[in-house]
Amino acid sequence: MQYIAQKVKECTGISTTTRDIENILSALRSTSEFWELIRLSNKPFVVVMETIKILVDEGFVELKKEGTITLTESGVNFLEEHNIKPRVEYVCPYCCGRGVRIDGFESLLSKFKDITDGRPEPVLKYDQAYVTEETAVARIALMADRGDLHGKDIIILGDDDLTSIAAALSGLPNRIMVLEVDERIVRFINDVASKHNLSIEARLHDLSKKLPDEYVGRFDTFLTDPPDTLEALKLFVRRGITSLKGEGCAGYFGVTSAEASLNKWYKFQSALLAECNVVITDIIHDFNRYVNWNYLLENVSNDLPFMQRKPSNIWYCSSMYRIETVGNPAHINGDISDSNELYIDKESIVF
Amino acid sequence: MQYIAQKVKECTGISTTTRDIENILSALRSTSEFWELIRLSNKPFVVVMETIKILVDEGFVELKKEGTITLTESGVNFLEEHNIKPRVEYVCPYCCGRGVRIDGFESLLSKFKDITDGRPEPVLKYDQAYVTEETAVARIALMADRGDLHGKDIIILGDDDLTSIAAALSGLPNRIMVLEVDERIVRFINDVASKHNLSIEARLHDLSKKLPDEYVGRFDTFLTDPPDTLEALKLFVRRGITSLKGEGCAGYFGVTSAEASLNKWYKFQSALLAECNVVITDIIHDFNRYVNWNYLLENVSNDLPFMQRKPSNIWYCSSMYRIETVGNPAHINGDISDSNELYIDKESIVF
Incomplete structure (x- = not known):
């Protein structure tokens, strides 16, 4: 995973850790939709996008025509090896995690x-x-x-x-x-x-x-x-x-x-x-x-x-x-030129 | 209220604003219990304590033998004048405001x-x-x-x-x-x-x-x-x-x-x-x-x-x-002497 994190960092210029990759992989066990993956992994759009591309190259992930993203057998094995479980949410259903009632x-x-x-x-x-x-x-x-x-x-x-x-x-x-x-x-x-x-x-x-x-x-x-x-x-x-x-x-x-x-x-x-x-x-x-x-x-x-x-x-x-x-x-006030x-x-x- | 805030600040050494006093007064319209007042006003214990003492001196608050704190008529008038309403909570009852389900x-x-x-x-x-x-x-x-x-x-x-x-x-x-x-x-x-x-x-x-x-x-x-x-x-x-x-x-x-x-x-x-x-x-x-x-x-x-x-x-x-x-x-590590x-x-x- 260190290798993937490093590659994503090179492509995006955004500091990316093995832990970030782990979060994206964990989310991939819970959803096959790109947008949902961003929400679940809580990582920047570009980081998730580049990670997916690399996972495709590695043969861990397959892209379907209809736009879904699925783990291949070798992807699942990789997750098992690294003990990465599906992302589970514990968000309060009543307030959507906001903490306030409406x-x-x-x-x-x-x-x-x-x-x-x-x-x-x-x-x-x-x-x-x-x-x-x-x-x-x-x-x-x-x-x-x-x-x-x-x-x-x-x-x-x-x-x-x-x-x-x-x-x-x-x-x-x-x-x-x-x-x-x-x-x-x-x-x-x-x-x-x-x-x-x-x-x-x-x-x-x-x-x-x-x-x-x-x-x-x-x-x-x-x-x-x-x-x-x-x-x-x-x-x-x-x-x-x-x-x-x-x-x-x-x-x-x-x-x-x-x-x-x-x-x-x-x-x-x-x-x-x-x-x-x-x-x-x-x-x-x-x-x-x-x-x-x-x-x-x-x-x-x-x-x-x-x-x-x-x-x-x-x-x-x-x-x-x-x-x-x-x-x-x-009171920091002033125009921005560009x-x-x-x-x-x-x-x-x-x- | 500026005067009360100033006095509390002098007694406690803790920066206290009119807004803090307002929060305590607003909480006083919702509870007569000291401990609950601390929670509702979200202010330090010592600030709430000193504020109460000053409010007693000002005749805005009365202390009952059984340990409750109640607003006097002149206290209620003061709150009305300053448009301070009772504290209302909007905390999610399901997760107690934590945002997570258990x-x-x-x-x-x-x-x-x-x-x-x-x-x-x-x-x-x-x-x-x-x-x-x-x-x-x-x-x-x-x-x-x-x-x-x-x-x-x-x-x-x-x-x-x-x-x-x-x-x-x-x-x-x-x-x-x-x-x-x-x-x-x-x-x-x-x-x-x-x-x-x-x-x-x-x-x-x-x-x-x-x-x-x-x-x-x-x-x-x-x-x-x-x-x-x-x-x-x-x-x-x-x-x-x-x-x-x-x-x-x-x-x-x-x-x-x-x-x-x-x-x-x-x-x-x-x-x-x-x-x-x-x-x-x-x-x-x-x-x-x-x-x-x-x-x-x-x-x-x-x-x-x-x-x-x-x-x-x-x-x-x-x-x-x-x-x-x-x-x-x-890695900041070292013993503390006192x-x-x-x-x-x-x-x-x-x-």
Whole structure:
């Protein structure tokens, strides 16, 4: 396995351990679908893809025309030799592993579903992919549970998830502000707000530009869902921190493992702690679950049959981070000149 | 509230924000029991205690002989003025917010309860307090879910929780090693192991002494539950990291908020990331729930009636951290000369 890990590392430039390969192999005993394999193994897309290619070369895995991936006899023997068992999940079926209940918000959920019917479809340009309605409501439950919602001033930086609408429907926040780069979403949120008399203000703003002065140091809680490049993670979260009032304020954001290796997580966490006066209070595995988006298959390799098979289930997830300021929030604000690098790095799925 | 926060900070030496006071006041609308207040507000014991004393002085709170704490009329008015609502919890009732199911381990849980009946009672000397049987089994489910149990070499540093027994009962690990300072527990574990034919080896060892050479770099997974002083947190977790084989290995440990302010969390996380080549992959709020221990009331102030009221429920919890090595584990090993400071600092509950 050392050999496979080494080869994957060479192809991808991403640090890959025998343990990573073991996780992918273990997941291969539980599913034959590529997308599900990414979720189960909890490894970056490119790492899983390159591993599969090498396993094919080694004769451990066979690719079927219909896009499935199956272990060969010699693959199964290899797993037996290395005592690698099928991946078993122990996720709580009631809360999907999120730890919060949403059954107190049933009517909110049903209203939210009604209202967001006909929402703008995700576009590649802004790396969009929105979370399930249940996820949006679970975010409300989580923020409420942690005391970050009720009577608070909330800012949402980028909101194709429409979490602002779920938050407003709860009736709990004092103020909800949305900054969003996509005109369609700004319009959708403001239309919904005016039609349903919800107190949300959405404004067109590109987060590569500095946070407007009137939002600096004004909010209790921020929520954002950055692209998974290191630059974007740092930028979006810094913008959020810049918006906070002072000590004891909170921020929420998702980070995937599908597009962010643990080495990237490490660099991101290190920067966060070293520069921003914040502490990490929660990291909730696979809290955010994303509805499959249309542009996925068009933008990945069509030479590999398993990548052209439509995901049969939700597979793209992110861990929810909660951070809290332990001193005056670092107000690091300034424009970014080249916003291209925000969306794409060597761990990205689509280019 | 700024004034109360300032005063608490002066008394305790712990950074306290208006937001902290708000959280305590909000919890006071939901419970009249001191211990429950600590859990609900998620603030250090000493901060909650000093806040209550100040609230009494201000006439916002009344202490009853039977040990309850109630808001006065002027207290309720103060809360209304500041729009502070009762604390509402949204914790998943099925998994207690842990995110993992334990219903696949029902017979394990029942065996574990049988076997651990008659276990050594917690003693003050080693800052002991063990987790519920459900917590011990949930740890097994979590480690299994993350691929850190099956076929792995596990080391447990300090095991009054007897998690080693639950792990062995699962039949999943390859090897289970326990290092423990309390002779009673070493004997109990080894007796159980020999009686029930479980593959565990427990050895008497004081973690203030360096990790014995034969355990350095030998394990896939460590678990520990350190005292909550900064020194102990760093020491125990470093010992764990020192035991790990290489990149892609994992460690688990609990950190409370009852004895560790977020400032301490911040210092701890910063040290971990800066010195140890590890990344934090999970922080699961209140995952570990501790059975109430006998020496509590004898060792806290008996001038304050609310502290002499027995906790009616589990209140002492800790967040479960999972870390993973992103490079060669830092093998920081060496004896500590003064082990007293490991157990006690200004945020400790009992002295």
